[in-house]
């Protein structure tokens with residue numbers, strides 16, 4: 313858009329590997345196209361408090377391989393209020409920022425949608441979350457690295473599970489989505505994945521035990537998606553201790569290890585492509601869209617669609633896991 317001279321960039325919500333690669337790509341594509349760039353620290357919090365730094369191409373040198381986000385991140389309660397968003401808008405006016413690129417997950421893009429509608433600001437979102445729960449994109453920035461982290465951790469737990477002939481419930485992140493658990497289970501040869509998407513339809517634990525999941529094995533790994541709906545790894549282990557006391561059960565909660573680390577090649581490539589696409593979107597006059605990827609093609613997904621809560625999960629993979637673990 314012709315009226316855009318300066319693009320602000322921020323990361324918000326839970327960090328994800330390759331957010332830095334995205335920051336680099338947005339910054340350099342913007343500068344390449346003649347825009348000024350300003351980095352906003354600590355997400356919407358920094359937009360409210362005015363923590364804004366002019367970005368040159370050198371500000372993003374040597375970061376493509378780093379985990380976390382050089383812009384820092386936060387979850388801002390103040391930005392959820394109209395008063396907070398007004399102060400954020402005033403910062404933009406003062407700093408001469410005419411457009412925003414927001415890198416974050418569901419909550420961050422929800423904030424972007426409201427902000428854009430209140431103040432008529434061009435905003436483009438990049439899906440930055442390990443949860444992979446944004447609609448309209450096959451994958452999100454950080455998801456592949458988190459899956460690889462899960463894989464490495466579960467491989468190690470498998471060794472001790474086998475030695476002790478134990479049943480392990482390993483809890484992974486994902487908020488209310490089961491993508492990490494499902495594909496983590498496939499990648500590690502786990503015996504099952506327990507995911508929130510089908511939690512209200514079947515008793516996944518009872519089904520697992522009734523299927524005789526340990527007929528041919530003495531140890532088992534079950535990946536559990538964190539969520540009240542699944543009961544979490546601790547909840548499931550307590551049930552096993554009570555209902556099936558013959559099993560020697562243990563729990564591991566992988567936690568924030570899943571959010572850190574140097575990004576995988578796939579995530580660096582995705583973040584670089586999406587970062588360039590964010591600036592191209594602004595040049596084309598797009599606003600209030602998230603950059604998505606579908607069948608390796610970059611697409612624009614309206615915020616209202618992206619933040620829908622029902623991104624479909626491939627349920628057939630549960631059966632694949634079952635077949636492959638006989």
Ligand code: F6P
Nearest residue numbers: 326417441442443485486487571
């Ligand atoms: O959205 C990313 C995520 O890591 C979720 O998987 C998890 O539920 C949540 O953030 C944890 O947030 P926090 O770091 O604030 O504890």
